[in-house]
Each structure stands twice: as C-alpha cells, then as structure tokens.
Amino acid sequence: MSTSPEILDLLKNVPLFSGLSSELLTRHIDLSRRIILAPGHILLSPGDPFKDIYVILSGRMSLSPGSADNEPVAMFGAGDSAGEMSALNGSKALAYLIADTECELLCVDLAAIWSLMNDSHQAARNMLNVLSKPIPNSKSSDHKTENRQGYAGLNNVDEMTGLYNSQWMLHTFGRQVQRCAITHDHATLMLVSINQFKPYNQSHGRLGGDQALRTIAQTILTCLRPNDQAARYQGNIFAVFMPHTILEEGHKAEQRLLLQASQATITTPGGDALPSVTISTGLTEVHAEKTLQQLLDQATEALQRAKQSGCNCINS
Numbered sequence: 001m002s003t004s005p006e007i008l009d010l011l012k013n014v015p016l017f018s019g020l021s022s023e024l025l026t027r028h029i030d031l032s033r034r035i036i037l038a039p040g041h042i043l044l045s046p047g048d049p050f051k052d053i054y055v056i057l058s059g060r061m062s063l064s065p066g067s068a069d070n071e072p073v074a075m076f077g078a079g080d081s082a083g084e085m086s087a088l089n090g091s092k093a094l095a096y097l098i099a100d101t102e103c104e105l106l107c108v109d110l111a112a113i114w115s116l117m118n119d120s121h122q123a124a125r126n127m128l129n130v131l132s133k134p135i136p137n138s139k140s141s142d143h144k145t146e147n148r149q150g151y152a153g154l155n156n157v158d159e160m161t162g163l164y165n166s167q168w169m170l171h172t173f174g175r176q177v178q179r180c181a182i183t184h185d186h187a188t189l190m191l192v193s194i195n196q197f198k199p200y201n202q203s204h205g206r207l208g209g210d211q212a213l214r215t216i217a218q219t220i221l222t223c224l225r226p227n228d229q230a231a232r233y234q235g236n237i238f239a240v241f242m243p244h245t246i247l248e249e250g251h252k253a254e255q256r257l258l259l260q261a262s263q264a265t266i267t268t269p270g271g272d273a274l275p276s277v278t279i280s281t282g283l284t285e286v287h288a289e290k291t292l293q294q295l296l297d298q299a300t301e302a303l304q305r306a307k308q309s310g311c312n313c314i315n316s
Helices: 005-011 022-029 084-089 110-119 121-132 166-183 197-223 247-263 292-308
Strands: 033-037 042-044 052-058 060-064 074-077 096-099 103-109 187-194 229-234 237-243 279-285
Touching (some): 005 022, 022 110, 103 110, 110 121, 121 166, 166 187, 166 229, 166 292, 187 197, 197 237, 237 247, 237 292, 247 279, 279 292
Antiparallel strands (some): 033 103, 042 096, 052 103, 187 237, 187 279, 229 237
C-alpha cells in the first residue's frame, strides 16, 4: 500500500496502532492491502480462515451469525478492527462479516502484526487492549458514542445468580488466555462446584437449590480480588479466572473460598434458614500452549479428583 501521510495519520487514531511512529508503521505494514467493499459485500463467511486483521478506514460493517440475512449482533465502524482473536489463535470465522455501507479496509497480514508487536512494546500493549475489550454492540445507532456492553450485544448475565453467563465466560476468558500467551504472564483458572447439589435440590426443592446457587455465587464475588473474574459455567459449577496469579496463590484463594462457602448462610426469600452447603474446587495454571477448552478440561479433571477425595476439597 502507499503509506501516504493521510493514511498514516488515520492509522494513528486506530486503537491497534495508537502511539506508534510513522516510521514504525511504514516499516511493518507497507505491504498491507487496501480494499473497497460495496454495500452488502460478504467479506467472510462461517468456516473461512482468517488470513488478515481488518482495519476499517471508513464505512461500517456488521457481524451476523447463522445467515447473512439475520439481524447483526455487532457493528464495526471507522477505527475498529476485526479478526484479532481468530487470527491469533488460528480459528476460523464463526459468522458473516458484511459491508453495511461502502467500506475501505486495510488488510494487515498476520505475520506483519507479529513482527510489529515483536518490534514495539506499545504495539503489543495495543493488541492486548483491543483483545480485552468487548465487541461493539449492534444496538446503538451512533457507533462512535456507543457504550460497549458485553460480547456482540448479547445478554451476558446469568439471571439466576447475577454472575456472567457461560457465553460471556468463553469469550472473555478466551481473550484472557490469549493475552497471557502474548505477555507470558501467570494466571490460574478455578472451577467451583456445589457438593451433593442434586440431593440438596430434592430435599429442599427447586427454590432451595436456586437460593444455594445464589448464595455461593455471592460468596465467590466477595472473595474475588479486583482483577479476578467469575461466571456461572454450567449447572452448579462456576468458573473463576485469576490473572497475574501463580498456582500457589491460586491454592490460597481456593482455601479462602472453601472456608467462606462453608460458613455462608442460605436463607429463602421468605426468611427460612436452610442447611449450608460445601464446595469442591479444581485449579489449573494457564499455559501459553493451552487453549481455554483444554484448560477447562484440566480444571474439570482436578474438580472430579477433589470430589472423589471427599467433599469440601481442592485439587489441581
């Protein structure tokens, strides 16, 4: 591409390239392609490989799952970029990326992005910032002033417990794992399960079981540090991601949570006290070569070992 002063000035306002010098940008992305898309043009379809990261120089694009005719779940405007997560972990497109208006895009080869990040700490930080932010919500009519609320504008809260739901967890924890791979930072992933939950439900009814879920969810929240994140993973199992945390520190967090959960009081909305519950936990350390699913599988195995060793236990 021709790295004209106008294009360079525009790129410096793109979060992915914020704070980078003209010389650095020219050196690494000079061979990037600029393309013009007509309204309605489908740039990517589900299953297509991500070969580039797309920076929107002008226009607006939409992300639609299932069918290109479906209502979009996310919108991208000038200054946004798409494809970072999929390109970095080698996955394929999961939805249609469509030009909502006439668009001008900068297609930056993944190798150029890695080269840029290796050459510049600021570029690496920019990538981390982009990965840590939710995808723009499609519900806003004014893209530039919209409030970024959750992944792809979808409901991301579990109504039962008030924690984030599994869809949010898979997206956000996945980005956190990718972030650790880039920075080589420590992190741990913990799964938390209520022991003997099915018998508890049978003895105290669905309302009692629901209240036990809410109580443990709130107990988890009270034990979290500012940067920790928690979600309801599935059923009576919760997931907690602890960044900047080595395995030994993760075990200390487990012990605190185990104690707090055993002391938590479960009370129905009508004021009736119910028996307390205990929990078991499984912990795994985040490694750069592991995907989120592999880490979840490891934590699940550790959780099962804890339950087999006797309830109210931890394992890793």
